[in-house]
Amino acid sequence: MSVWLLASLVTKSLVYLAMLATGGGLFVSLLYPLKAITVRYLLPATIMGLLAVCLFFLVHIGQVNQQGVSGMFDMQLGAILAETTLGEGLRWRLAGFALVLIAAATIWLADTHSRFHGWIAAAFIVGLLGCIALAVSVAVLGHVNILDMATRVTAALHLLAVSVWIGALLPLLWVCQQAFQGDRYPGRLILLLRQFGQFGWLFLGLMVISGIWMAWQLLGSFSALLTTTHGRFLLAKLALVALLMALGASNKFFWVSRLAESQNRHGAVKGLRLTILMEIVLAVAVVVATALMTTVEGPVR
Template sequence: MPIDGLLVATRFGLYADLAALAGLPLFWWSMRKGTGAEARGILAVLAFGGIAFSALWLLASAAAMAGTSLFASDWSVVDILLRETMIGPLLGVRAVALLLILVLLLVSRRADGPPVTIALLATVAAATLAWSGHAGATEGVAGTVHRAADVLHILAASAWVGALLALLTRIFCSASDVQETEQTALMLHRFSLFGTLFVITLIVSGAINSVMIVGFANLPLLLHSLYGWLLLAKIALFGGMLILAAANRWRLTPALTRAANSGDLAPAQARLRMSLTFETIMALGILALVAALGTLDPLGG
């Protein structure tokens, strides 16, 4: 089965946007950090982006079904998707969550308050992605288990992506500030504790998803399908992220702490900056692969 590039592109944009929207406030909340004006502006852009990418994904899905272009949509197909499939309800829930985030960002007077409510609404918006792929098509009790595992997978991945974006921003913005660098090192240390839970959740939920999608007996057949090869690429990137995360935890973060104490920040910051950059690139690569995997028949060749 060929990959529909337009559909994959809209899915990737949607996944990346909602992962950042859910992950950033979760990270700030876990670090007991407030949301200043700049952070709130970023969240507002991401919430608008979630609405826009959702609309584009709907149109791209309709175009893929009807065999038309994105800008010449068959509106009867759009109507069918909204009325007769789970796409309508999930887009409704997502839209409500994203609009509430925008309202909270506009009317809240606590500009530096903890983003707990925003984090909860953003996780709801991200969780709706579980109904837009293979998990959404699974029925009965198996479907409930599959979607629960997918929701956990999505939220753990979002938390990791949000942490990477926040930490990468901090390491770039604290180039010559010793106190900021010490705080960054402390945040990296704290995140490593959460990161262990994220990794366990991703491995367990990912294994459940794979078995639910193809069946345990059919797992060897994945080696003969495009889906299987892309899944292996995803696992390889995940393994690369684990290696970099371990290096950050056990080598680069302690080195950054020592550098902050000695005042020689540049070398340690450069190494950590490069590691976080590559880890973020790998995370985006995984999101792109997930966007493609959701459009393919796992055993379709």
């Protein structure tokens, strides 16, 4: 793997991680307002996303130019690439991250100063528009942009579903750490987990259905799963997603119920936190696998 390919893989992974953080962070903030989610998650993630998008573009310029690090700053080549599909997709991503950044800053301002509390609803609307812009960027960039409009819309919906499900894991971990204090009954935490479980499985279903549809459109046959590099990457990704789903099911059907009913709630919270932490590790692995699939080896079609 060349240095440019490795740099492209790293920057793309950072962009993907930031994109996932937006939907889940906003969703958990809506259900459970917590300043730490905004300050420690949404704001850093959107700033990282903006920087990663810019760096990804510079790396792409350098990869095309093949003139070393100085080739990354070829303004003439950059202007040409900015007018391509790459430039269009990155503009959607910059707009999306900028909107979510404005939303996160407004939510933080409303949490800090009560006179701005009335701005929260508008902030979430702006954040939703930002998430939609990020989803559109997936339909513009990547392999699906060569397919029909229905598949491109499916790809956008897939990102929205994945971002809510996976992007909510770290905020949920923080809520588990802060919502349970002493031996007091953690009612708000249990309510949040049950609400997330109800909505989460809807997003999970959308993610699975849209993912299967995109895989079929890109590969064209079941045999391609075993006979192509892209198919084998996809199988590895599916295995990781299956593990994620199993851990999510254990949270919903075991740990949340145990937290509500058990006398040893500290143990239940500890088990819940450990399971969510394992989900986060698997989610990062899924992101890296996705970046590899879209960088190293393209689909059959």
